[in-house]
Amino acid sequence: MKFHYEFDIKSPAKKIQHQHHMMLIGSCFTENMGEKLQKHKFQVTENPHGILFNPVSVAEAITDYIEQTLFTETDLFCYNECWHSWKHHSRFSGITANEALQKINTSVQDAHVALKKADHIMITLGSAWVYMLSEKAANFKKGKVAANNHKAPADWFTKKLLTTEEVLRVLDNLIHRLFHFNPGIQIIFTISPVRHLREGVIENNKSKAVLIQAVHHLVEKFENLYYFPAYELVIDDLRDYRFYAEDLVHPNFHATQYVWEKFVNACMPDETKSLLKxxxxxxxxxxxxxxxxxxxxxxxxxxxxxxxxxxxxxxxxxxxxxxxxxxxxxxxx
Incomplete structure (x- = not known):
């Protein structure tokens, strides 16, 4: 008797080995995988801007690494006695602007070097919902997407669901930039299995559908792109709330471990699997x-x-x- 549905996973053209350099960027699920890769001694650079959920913020972050963007105090805002960047996670915030800028600019420079020599970049997209700054927001820029809300008031933002065409435009441009900067890099796309229920169940599914459609279109269009089905492994293979944490949003240890084992089997050669043991x-x-x-x-x-x-x-x-x-x-x- 079968209690869950297993499916075959296609392997990438270039499998991952310990000699390779990797960059991981995207949602909190990225950090779950990054932790396991680091524990098993892979050379990993993980989320140089911090956790990012939407494709616009991911694309902006990678562009910053390519261009070695230098952030200044005009890029920051002060709220709740700390200085923040709308492009960065709160771990880059500081009591002073200089403190925040030092963390931000050091990370960008390190990421530039890491991305230039990376053999693989894993991009995990979490949501197609974006929060754009309203005119009430500190350091307001029209059309600016906030990567992190830094617990700012709700009226500082307006919410929008990106269309498939908008996601395609953002990611298509990013892919061209990446291949121009590092011609040998392999791009691994995943969709996060974390459920964004704060948007609502229906809204979460609409969001995931946009991301899935856009990513598969790109994988079919470009060489050196690969889709790893982390989302499908949790939603369609495991398919049970016992594989989620108490919040019913985040996959638990067992689910993450299952996805990791599937990732190893699909994306690593036999000699690397033996070395992992x-x-x-x-x-x-x-x-x-x-x-x-x-x-x-x-x-x-x-x-x-x-x-x-x-x-x-x-x-x-x-x-x-x-x-x-x-x-x-x-x-x-």
């Missing part, structure tokens, strides 16, 4: 906490894994092993 054993060894660290048995355990990690360092010098080697060495007595 070796990394997982070393990660477990680092997490192991002995009741009696001085025992002969635990000291032998630490020495065994230090040697194992040294061998991995020799075999895979492009992977950073310093943290693990430091842990094993410092605890050997």
């Amino acid at each position: 070796e990394i997982a054993t070393i990660n477990l060894a680092v997490q192991h906490k002995a009741f009696n660290p001085s025992t002969t048995q635990h000291q032998a355990f630490l020495k065994t894994y230090r040697e194992k990690t040294l061998q991995m360092q020799m075999l895979y010098p492009f992977i950073m092993w310093e943290k693990e080697l430091s842990y094993f060495s410092e605890n050997i007595r």
Whole structure:
């Protein structure tokens, strides 16, 4: 008896390996995947503007990295005793304008370098709803889309659902810019399975439909584009509220882990999958906490894994092993 519907997932033309550099940008689901990639020692740059949901803000952020945009105080606004950017997540805000600008501009410069050498960029789109600044908003610019509302008053914004044509126009232009900047990059699109219920159930589905239609049109149009079905895996494969957190909006650990395993199987070659298993054993060894660290048995355990990690360092010098080697060495007595 089958309790859920599984489907085959097409693999990308260029599979992901540890030698590759990756940039991840988009919704909070991006950070779920980024955490797992980093845990398994991939070279990842994650959300240099912070979490972004709509395609306009994603495109503007990537354009900032390409152009090495330098932000100034005129790009910021002060609200609730902090300085903010409408283009950035609140983690880039600061008590002073200089504090915010230092975080923002450092991140943009680092992202420029990372994007130039990236082999893959994963873009996760969350919503086609955009919030544009109203005339009451601080630092109002007509038609400006806010990437983050920074808990500002509701009347500072007007809400709009982008059409498929508008999303296509924004992303088509972005793709041309990306390929001109980094001709070898592979673009991986995903649609976030996080449900934006604050807009309403029907409105959320309309939004996801716009994004799905636009992305599939682009994948069919361009080479070096790939669609990974994270949304479909949660909505159509798992298809059960037991795979959501208590808010019934965000996929829980089990759902995220399921999507991760499907991603690994579809997007990574066999040698990388084997390497992931070796990394997982070393990660477990680092997490192991002995009741009696001085025992002969635990000291032998630490020495065994230090040697194992040294061998991995020799075999895979492009992977950073310093943290693990430091842990094993410092605890050997």
